[in-house]
Amino acid sequence: MTELPAELRPPLVELLLSAADDKFILGHRNADWTGLAPILEEDIAFSSLAQDDLAHAAALYDFICGLTGDNANRLAYGRRPAEYRCAALVELADEFDWAVAIARQFLCDHFEMLRLGRLARSAYPPLAELARRMLAEERLSLGHADQWVIRLGRAADDAPARMQAALDRLAPLAVELFEPTAGMDALESAGVYPHDAPSMYDLWEASVRNIVQEAGLRIDLRPPPPDFRGGRSGKRSPLFADLLAELTEVYRVEPEAAW
Amino acid sequence: MGLSRIRQAGGERQYEPELPAAAAGDLKPYEVFVQLERGKPHVHAGSVDAADDEMALLFAREHYGRDQSCVQVWVVPRAAIVRTDYDKDLVFRLSDQSYRFAKGYNVGEKWRKFMSDREYTEYRRGDIKEHF
Numbered sequence: 001m002t003e004l005p006a007e008l009r010p011p012l013v014e015l016l017l018s019a020a021d022d023k024f025i026l027g028h029r030n031a032d033w034t035g036l037a038p039i040l041e042e043d044i045a046f047s048s049l050a051q052d053d054l055a056h057a058a059a060l061y062d063f064i065c066g067l068t069g070d071n072a073n074r075l076a077y078g079r080r081p082a083e084y085r086c087a088a089l090v091e092l093a094d095e096f097d098w099a100v101a102i103a104r105q106f107l108c109d110h111f112e113m114l115r116l117g118r119l120a121r122s123a124y125p126p127l128a129e130l131a132r133r134m135l136a137e138e139r140l141s142l143g144h145a146d147q148w149v150i151r152l153g154r155a156a157d158d159a160p161a162r163m164q165a166a167l168d169r170l171a172p173l174a175v176e177l178f179e180p181t182a183g184m185d186a187l188e189s190a191g192v193y194p195h196d197a198p199s200m201y202d203l204w205e206a207s208v209r210n211i212v213q214e215a216g217l218r219i220d221l222r223p224p225p226p227d228f229r230g231g232r233s234g235k236r237s238p239l240f241a242d243l244l245a246e247l248t249e250v251y252r253v254e255p256e257a258a259w
Numbered sequence: 260m261g262l263s264r265i266r267q268a269g270g271e272r273q274y275e276p277e278l279p280a281a282a283a284g285d286l287k288p289y290e291v292f293v294q295l296e297r298g299k300p301h302v303h304a305g306s307v308d309a310a311d312d313e314m315a316l317l318f319a320r321e322h323y324g325r326d327q328s329c330v331q332v333w334v335v336p337r338a339a340i341v342r343t344d345y346d347k348d349l350v351f352r353l354s355d356q357s358y359r360f361a362k363g364y365n366v367g368e369k370w371r372k373f374m375s376d377r378e379y380t381e382y383r384r385g386d387i388k389e390h391f
Contacts, residue, residue, distance in 0.1 A: 039286070041322070042318070144317055
């Protein structure tokens with residue numbers, strides 16, 4: 001497939017917006033830890049990985065603009081809340097609970113590896129190429145999250161209990177990552193977003209459980225419900241308006257400004 | 260809204276007056292070396308504190324491996340480095356052995372003169388003609 005069929009363009013934009021928005025909002029949430037992470041080294045590492053998330057979001061927004069002729073800054077900062085396509089998990093405020101931040105990153109990264117893996121096998125070559133580059137960096141982020149889950153799970157004192165509480169709290173939200181975007185079936189059958197076998201959910205569940213068990217912790221994951229909360233179709237949690245107001249504070253001063 | 264709201268809320272929290280010291284044996288120092296190109300030497304970049312080798316490598320990669328393009332990062336537990344003592348150990352000889360210094364070979368001037376020599380240039384031109 002050298003040219004993307006016109007009818008696949010809107011569903012692909014939806015799918016890539018969901019990926020970009022997940023990364024953009026998660027990167028923003030994680031960047032909140034700059035200066036506040038538990039140890040200096042981790043502060044720099046976590047901030048630096050948050051920049052990777054933002055860089056991936058920027059690359060995806062650019063790619064979308066190549067399909068639609070839109071402007072990446074407007075996509076990132078100029079949409080109404082209902083136009084964002086991120087999952088509820090990335091909107092979650094961690095309230096500076098390190099275990100929650102790590103659990104959120106961990107569950108998202110395992111999902112992201114699979115999503116990028118599918119995109120990297122896309123029948124649409126420019127998309128596959130972009131996804132392969134992102135996948136290489138995503139492995140670093142995943143390794144970081146896995147290390148922390150295992151470390152906190154096996155640590156002394158209250159760390160395992162706090163990590164367990166975070167996993168318990170986030171597990172029901174995490175399956176919301178799997179909500180399909182509009183028109184995903186068409187992308188799947190055309191090979192633009194090829195299926196995983198076994199299913200993406202089964203692969204995710206197994207890889208998450210594998211690390212959680214290594215950490216000596218538990219996670220109660222249930223297959224995605226038929227009725228999602230609707231993050232992928234623009235239903236936002238009450239937290240989102242505040243988050244977006246903060247995120248777009250500078251942009252809104254002068255939307256047309258060149259940076 | 261200047262600072263993030265979460266941070267503002269965080270500012271109202273009560274903190275311990277002193278930062279807690281890291282638990283003994285919790286973190287160890289590692290020295291970090293980066294290599295900018297394959298085949299070039301690994302250069303000391305700095306150090307990180309980490310709980311173990313894996314974490315040290317992760318920190319080193321994020322700290323020292325990203326502000327310049329580099330191809331490899333090494334971490335070495337500081338405790339693994341065997342070193343001389345500033346006060347007790349003699350590293351450099353005290354007797355005059357300046358003849359061992361790798362300096363004083365001032366051939367630059369001679370070389371430039373040699374290379375700019377007209378006769379040599381002409382000789383080389385002739386040499387090339389003859390052999391090719």
